[in-house]
Amino acid sequence: MTDARLAGLAARLPNLRLLTDPADLEHYGRDWTRRWTPAPLAIALPGELAEVQGIVRWANEHGVALVPSGGRTGLSGGAVAATGELVLSLERMNRVLGFDAVDRTLTVQAGMTLHAVHEAAKEHALIYPVDFAARGSCSIGGNIATNAGGIRVIRYGNTREWIAGLTVVAGNGELLRLNRGLIKNSSGYDLRQLMIGSEGTLGVVVEATLRLTDPPPPSQVMLLALPGMDALMEVFALFRSRLTLQAFEFFTDAALRHVLAHGAQRAIDGEHPYYVVTEFDADEASQDAVLAAFEQGVERGWINDGVIAQSEAQAAALWRLREGITESLAPHKPYKNDISLRISALPLFLQEIQALLGREYPHFDVVWFGHIGDGNLHINVLRPENLSEGDFIKQCEQVTKLLADTLQRHGGSISAEHGIGLVKRAYLGSTRSEAEIALMRGVKQAFDPKGLLNPGKLFV
Template sequence: MSDVLASLRHLLPSERVLTEPSDLEHYGRDWTRQYPPAPLAVALPESVEEVQALVRWAVEQNVALVPSGGRTGLSGGAVAMHGEVVVSMQRMHRILDFDPIDRTLTVEAGVITETLQQAAREKGLYYPVDFGSRGSSQIGGNIATNAGGIKVIRYGLTRDWLAGVKVVTGTGEVLECNRGLVKNATGYDLRHLFAGSEGTLGLIVEATMRLTDPPRAPQVMVMAVPDMDSLMQAFAMFRARLPLTAFEFFTDKALAHVLAHGGKRPFDSEAPYYVLVEYETPDEATSEAALAAFEHGAEQGWLIDGVMAQSETQAAELWHLREGITESLASRTPYKNDVSVRVSRVPAFLADMQALFAREYPDFEVVWYGHIGDGNLHISVLRPEAMAMQDFVTECGRVTGMLCEVLQRHGGSISAEHGVGLLKKPYLDTIRTPAEIELMRQMKRVFDPHGILNPGKLFDS
């Protein structure tokens, strides 16, 4: 056993320092699969003080730390492949406080997203940030990546629900940022700096999250759409007429994969695009408005067919058509892009994107879907079975470079909500200028002067 490991074992009880190969593999990677995990060890702290001790130890030993939540990330932000110590927050999973007047839950960083949602529901309230990985992702990771998901159109991103965050910096200092206040104009808002910092500025150990009223009688529709222009028209119409909580879309190819994995066809009609619309129906008038909107859309030719959930079971089945896409593709280990443009630029960007893929991916199946109301598209490129993984990734990387050029033309971003991590690092300079990247590097040095916090993620320091 190395001296480094020996000293680590002095910090934590032995059952909370893992070094078995299977643990190193499990904790050393996230949902990206192209980075071979190779951490030195996995540490499982149970308190803020233990996290501080780990940081101070890492500085002393010059060992890098990789903060680790549910590892559901898709950009390699939680990957440890160079002898780092993974700091898993899974033992820090207590709900610390509920305040019914402030309507906040204060939790440790390792609380699972779904646990937080459930805790809110038990109090008659609602934590609205939601996405497919809700059963594994942790709130600390959500903050570190500023997670978005399927309700952004109505409820915004994780940062919008962050009332306070406790962080351990790269010198072992504990910062309590904002402490749950609604208004606090006392200098730079470090809370917002940590949101989306991907573990490079500090280790998130606790958070106070805002809650809201549950949506009133959410209703779900799925509709078939003949073309992209119709989709944008339908979006504008529904947004103007209904209190939307989600507006998601997917292609016929995406639907085919979900149907092949047990999904239920929503109706007989077929179309190149489908939309899932969720909205609140607090009263009769809203239900009527939804029907009238559908009829208007059908008359205009924007909507070919549609179905409205008649039960919670059917609502879940309809949602599965959208949320089941990732799972239906998982066995193919797709190469993923996650891009965004301003909503107004979606049609023009999509036309250019489709032309690019037709030209550059003639033999690959490309499945796309996403959050059209946020201007956010997810693209999954499927590897032909005969092709070697490394060749496939290289080829996709090449086309991603060209996709970045298309995005630049349309003022878009190469990472809408998946973060930069390792996967998007080569493309960061297509959305951030050299001056911005240099400022970010210097900011990292302020918070992490010894360079021990998730080094090599986001940018090379």
């Protein structure tokens, strides 16, 4: 502990866990992006709320930048500490603080993993319905920081819909208890909503009160093979009109190849351009409805083949084909695009963008997947082995500029659910107008006048 500032922090908060080992600095200094070399000042692992306040006050006194940190599964560099920041990891603050059966809310510390939240809800025969593949490692605080979406948005909405209250340490160290679990509260600006999706730039989320709900009825999982992108839109409309969808996820043949190579089991024979994993409420009526929808899709030439899971194990195996994609691509250090549009804008956009990618990335392996029912597409570009990482990213960013322009013309967003962080910062202007960004800067100034909270993320 050679840094005098850190020694002062340690003296002031004697129980605070502070790490400065190179291995810890590397581990806690980065997220799932691997583009920046971690270089934090130190890692602070507070065990209680008062310590978080103490850290923020100390940071104010010494002008030390802070990077609030959860499970660091982010894909936009939002939790990267590459310029001497103190990483403020919430990972030790991972307890359930309370459950209320009448309000149907669960109050948790921000460092709890999404999986642990799911389990805690299940103990009370309720669910917290936001869900996605990183559930085992991502933290609920990080979910809030990016307004995480995932695979059940079509049925349950984004994280935002499930946050009844937030406890936040503001930029000056003061504690804010925002909305306090109320259902109705029209008493001024909803700062809770402002905090959700602010990527740690407006305050440190330390606790959250989450709404829970009844488990859905039993569901069925189905895998469909489709001949093309047009068919995908048609099948989505068809299934949405006939069934109560819980999820409707698509991926390409290229994605399937990677996930199969990574150990998943093929479930439909032959090669097909597109696949869908869909889950929907299963009751007697839906048995006929699903058959009718499937047959109609086949007749119209929108569906090549399909399989419906006959057991939980089969359902899990079908889901693995979709959920295993991100992990199966990781060794290829993909350049990730996470874009969204109004569903109605997808067909025209897709025509343009497929032409664009074919023209600009002819020699790259491009893997598509995502949440068609939310208008959310993940476009992963894989790095060819013969290309250096620097050159690869440079080439990708050229295309991202074109992609951002196309998105802007179609009214889309450069970040659907990953956040802006460092990765998409240069493209923020494609989604938000200059006037909006000026207002965002004004809000940032009000919340964090010294600019100590996750500086450089979202905007410079």
